[in-house]
Amino acid sequence: MPHLIDVAYCQLMMTHHNPDLGTATVNDPRPHAIVIGSGFGGLAAAVRLGARGYRVTILERLDQPGGRARRFRQDGFTFDAGPTIITAPFILEELWTLCGRVMADDIALVPLDPFYTIRYDNGDVFRPSADTQRMRQEIGRLNPSDVEGYERYLQESERCFEAGFINLIDTPVDTVPRMMAVMPSLVRRRADRSVFKLASKYVADRRLRLALSFHPLFIGGNPLRTTGMMSLISYLEKEYGVHYAMGGTHALVEGLAKLIQSQGNSILTGADVDEITFEGNAATGVRLADGMTIPSDIVVSNADPGWTYTRLLRKRPAKRWTAKKIARSRHSMSLFVWYFGTNRTYGEVDHHTILMGPRYEHLLTDIFDRKILADDFSLYLYRPTKTDPGMAPPGCDSFYVLSPVPNLEADIDWETAAEPYRKKLEAYLEQTLLPGLSNHVVSSKLLTPTAFKDDLLSIKGAAFGIEPTLFQLAWFRPHNKSEELDNLFMVGAGTHPGAGLPGVISSAKILDKVVPHASQFA
Known part of the structure; x- marks a missing residue:
């Protein structure tokens, strides 16, 4: 098998290799681990597997690593695509320690004070911080x-x-x-x-x-x-x-990619996994959309577990995670995100702002249960240029505004609804926090629930996978060690412990307790 792996790997590198994301050594004797997807869970998994003696290949179908933590660059502006709030930095630091390095040498983390600003519909403001007396x-x-x-x-x-x-x-x-x-x-x-x-x-x-x-x-x-x-x-x-990584959250993705490269391992972009191959009850590798089969000793999926079980394992009848069970599971809401750059700065706007709408309970019910696009909303506004002016051209600001919306179980045609909804958000921000906004937007990009389904392969376009209800946590979630196949493991938001940066990175730490050490494959 080592020779077969090497041949396939050489072919794969010639087709998909990105020289900035590492090169494994041909005839590398280490057992081979494939990681499907390069979100934070997949990146952390690769670092940990590398530290435990595996040769690791991350296969990413998009044109850059990061998954939800992609980066968009447009018109001179830099936009973090997804996660922006960094807590529990010690979880990240541990990955650098595993590689004998110090995270601070690669990543500049800046503590935010206050953590964020909450603005209520009546104009009141609340600013949480770590300072006990100020709180x-x-x-x-x-x-x-x-x-x-x-x-x-x-x-x-x-x-x-x-x-x-x-x-x-x-x-x-x-x-x-x-x-x-x-x-x-x-x-x-x-x-x-x-x-x-x-x-x-x-x-x-x-x-x-x-x-x-x-x-x-x-x-x-x-x-x-x-x-x-x-x-x-x-x-x-x-x-x-609460912290910010200078250069944006994607700077962490780049830092982790360098760690993986330093271990002699690789991230291959534009590599679309079509199915997980298996023999008997054990995973044996993957087959790409172009037909190439890549053998491996273990497979770790950072894809949505629903996608993994219904699509990547479509040729194997499921024991627990059947298509019907996944469809019945309650999935999280989705998100509507508008990324925009302005040709002026809004100096009074904080790094993170939560704008609470006039309703709370009823709005949440509209989003999660009734699954309708309400006329009102609560929003999260991200202005990284408050801390990091380099995220925009001089004299400009980089923003994104995020609105929780129903997932694709809702009867919403986002192809026609997206722009009217964006205009509603723009008008609201102009009236409340960003005066004259419509006259100053010079760059604009939208992300709708449809993109979560099509680009990120999320079931029902859910932004965070299975909803973290009491009976969809811990044992009730798809397990980190697959119930369906031996040598198949799960990381990311859809498995235990769940979504959020600390959760998805910790899902990779669980691999240390459920994945055999590489020496066992020798």
Whole structure:
């Protein structure tokens, strides 16, 4: 088999090689691991597999690595395509340590203070930060009687962090006994209670309830039903901060690509995996859309698990993750993202801004359950040029505005709805935060739920895979070690522990506990 791998690999390199993304050595004796997809989960998986003795080939169907964390450059502006909020930097730093390097040598992480600005529909403003005294003042400014309740909420957030992050985020939960082992902590933390209900238990002011409960939207969850364990994000932010990588989040993608290259491994772009090959009950490699078959000892899929099981394993009858089960699973909402550059700067606008609309519960119900495109919205506005002017030409600003919208189960024709919706967002921003915006936009690009389906191969165009409801977490999600085939493993938002940068990177750490060491294939 080593000779067969080498021949196929040489052919693949001649067809797909990108010289900036590494070159493995021909006749490399290391066992071969294929990683499908180069999102953060796939990149972190490649680093960890390389550190454990594997020769790794990442196969990326798009023209650049990163997945949702792609980069768009247009008209002199630089746009991060997806994730922009970096928390728990120690999870990233560990990948550099595995390679005997220091992340700070390659990546300049800047702590943000405040973390973000929340602007309410009535004009009120709330700015969370890591400073305890300032937070007391911020809480007290909105409602003095909630200061004590907030501090008790933060104590509960720390307990949830201990139970749901420290003890669970990088632990496989792929058997019933393992699930039963974590149940007591979930019961103690009342995991059946939503994060919105948990926040409401501790603070009375509606504005604060919203500020403490919206975070699940960043991982595809509905705050009205996502488990209160996700309150851990509040403690995570306070303890470890919110950061920005100079050059944008994609700078982290580039840094990880260099780590992979330093291990003698490769990322091949324009390599479209059509199916996972298997023999008996074990994965044996992949076949590309152009017909080339690449053998490997293990396969790691960073693709949507629904896509992996229904498309890449379409020739093998599923035992658990059948097409019907995947279709019945509740998937996250999708996103409408407008990337735009202006020929002026908006100096008063912070790096991250959350614009809360006039409704909360009813809007979430419209998005997640009724699946209609509501007339109102809540938005996330990203202005990296607040911190990093190099993301735009001199005297200009780079933005994106993100609106949570229903996934493609909704009856919305985005081909006709996209531009009218963009204009609504533009008008709203012009009225509230960016005066004269329509006269200053000089670069524009849209991302709709259709792109999540077509470009990122997300089932139902969901932006974050399977929704993180209580019975779609841990054991109930597609497992990191596939239930369908031996030598097949999963990383990314759709598997355990779930979406968000800490989650997808930690899904790769779980591989250390479920993937055999390379020496076992010798």
